[in-house]
Each structure stands twice: as C-alpha cells, then as structure tokens.
Amino acid sequence: MKIVFTNRLTKAWSSGIECLKKEFPEVEFITFKDVEHPRMLLRTADMVVGGHFSGEEIEKAKNLKIIFVPWTGVDMLPWEIIRKRNIAVTNTHANARTVAERAVALLLALTGRIVEFHNDLSQGVWHGFSVGLPESDYWTSVYGKRCSIIGFGNIGKNVARMMKAFDCKIIALKKHYISEIPEYADEVTFDLETAVSKGDIIFITLPLTPETEGMFDEDILSKMKGKFLVNVSRGKIIDEKALYFSLKNGILAGAAIDTWYQYPTDSNTVVLPSRFPIHIFKNVILSPHAAGITKSNIDNMVKDTINIIKTYLKAGKILNKVDPNLMY
Secondary structure (H helix, E strand, C coil), X not given: CEEXXXXXXXXXXXXXXHHHHHXXXXXXXXXXXXXXXXXXXXXXXXXXXXXXXXXXXXXXXXXXXXXXXXXXXXXXXXXXXXXXXXXXXXXXXXXXXXXXXXXHHHHHHHHXXXXXXXXXXXXXXXXXXXXXXXXXXXXXXXXXXXEEEECCCHHHHHHHHHHHHHCCEEEEECCCCCCCCXXXXXXXXXXXXXXXXXXXXXXXXXXXXXXXXXCECHHHXXXXXXXXXXXXXXXXHECHHHHHHHHHCCCCCEEEECCCCCCCCCCCCCCCCCCCCHHHXXXXXXXXXXXXXXXXXXXXXXXXXXXXXXXXXXXXXCCCECCCCCCC
C-alpha cells in the first residue's frame, strides 16, 4: 500500500509522517524527502495527500482510493473523474476558528477605517477631533448591527459566536431546511435575497461549487446599498466585474476580501488580485488569502489530517468525508 504526499512539508508534517511510519511499517509513505517529484508516483498510489490535481493525474492514478485534502476547500479537484471513479475525498475543518477570527478582524478594519486612517496619518494627514471633527471622518461601529452569514457551516458558526460579543443579531443562510435555529443564530433563512436584505453586514463563508460560483452577481449586489461585505470563502462566489462596479458606483459601503480572482504563479509573483482596480478604493480591505495562515492553525490542520489518515489505515473509517455531489 502506497500513500503519496504532494504537499509542502513543515516540521509538523515531518513529525506526523514519522509517527505514521512507525505505526504502519507495512505502508509506503512517499514525500519530497524521498523523491524529487512525488507527483510522478501518483500512477501507483493507493492514497494521496494534497488538494490540487488535474483530471489527467487522477485518471492515470488507477489504484487511487482516497484523497486526503489537508485544508477545507476542495474546489481544485477534478470532481467529474472523482465521482466516476468513486474515489473518496476528505478535508479538515480545523481552521474554522482562525478563518472566522480573520473575517471579524477584516470587518473591524473595514468599518473602523483603520487602514485608511493609518495610511493618511503616516503621511501627516489627520482625521477626527484634531481637525475639527468633520462628519466625513466618522467610522462605523459594528455594535448592534445585523449580520447575515451566508453559509452557516463551521466557519460561519464561529463568525456568529464572535459577533455575538458585539450584540449583533445573526441571520443564518442555510441551503437545506432545518427546523431549529442553530446556536448563535437569531433566525434562519433559506433565501439569499432575504438574507441580504436583512443584514447590515454580509459575511460569505460558503464553499465554492458550481451552484455557488457567481452567486453574488450584479442583481444581488445591486440590493446591497450601504452594506458591508466580507468574503473569506472563494473569490469566484462574487462576480468580479459586478463587485468592482458596486464599489465604484457607491452601492456597497465597503468590502473586505481575503480570496481573489488572480494569484501569483511561479513565473509571475507580483500580481494584483483582480483584473479590475478594486485596490484603489479606500473602502476596501485587501487580504492575500491569509485567513488560515497562523502557525497554530497550520499545525492543527496537519494533526487533524494525520489523524484522518491514521483512522483510515487502522479501521478503514473515513472521517470528514466530502459529499461528492455537494463538494463539501
């Protein structure tokens, strides 16, 4: 039995893999330490750790039974082939609290105009009492605001719990009907327009699927006059052009975005996050897809993934199995 690790190796990964080797000596564990290009061995792998694979790679991996994704998002997998081959996929939700914390931090930076005021003051430009307290210098408190959380999964629930510290009313958007109101929510809706209309602040914490891609289109964004938008899910859930014009035309009060439309490549490491000049607006907070990037969070995701692998090898039980039809 062979398991191939295609992910980058940290100390936590190296330690976890060494423990697996000791507990399961009959299993072959292959990493970058063993071969220069472990992906080349996918053809003979029974299991693989990673989250970015082409359809061709999975098609040629004839022995592949399970993919362990060491983070939450599984939208970079060739799902059509995975469904056809009946390959199991797991992920980890160990990053939920950290991503939620980042979402709340982005919101506070946005509504508090923290980056804008910092940049101005670094150039000697003052705001507030020192210059006569003009109304144009007011910032927005989040206390008592209505927060609509679009996608009330692990991250959404943690966002709700944190926003309760600000006495916010929580409106949870769920895809499937539930009869009871979840913990930390004040009400539940199953309709996006209803959720958007009721919220002063809109958090997007959905997975990217064919159903959610482009969900926030021109029509939905046009209904968000004066609202703040925070996205810590995937960029493509918001239509890129519509987002730009909703900011340019003063529809949104502001946006804080952690996930984008353009990313660095090996050949081009300096890349603006959008094809539209979203970065020029003062009421936008840019974050480089860094919501989960803390040492403790990375270590927790490693530990969780190692435990999922261990459970599968020991008992054949699949923890955190992703629904192939829902893609989460």
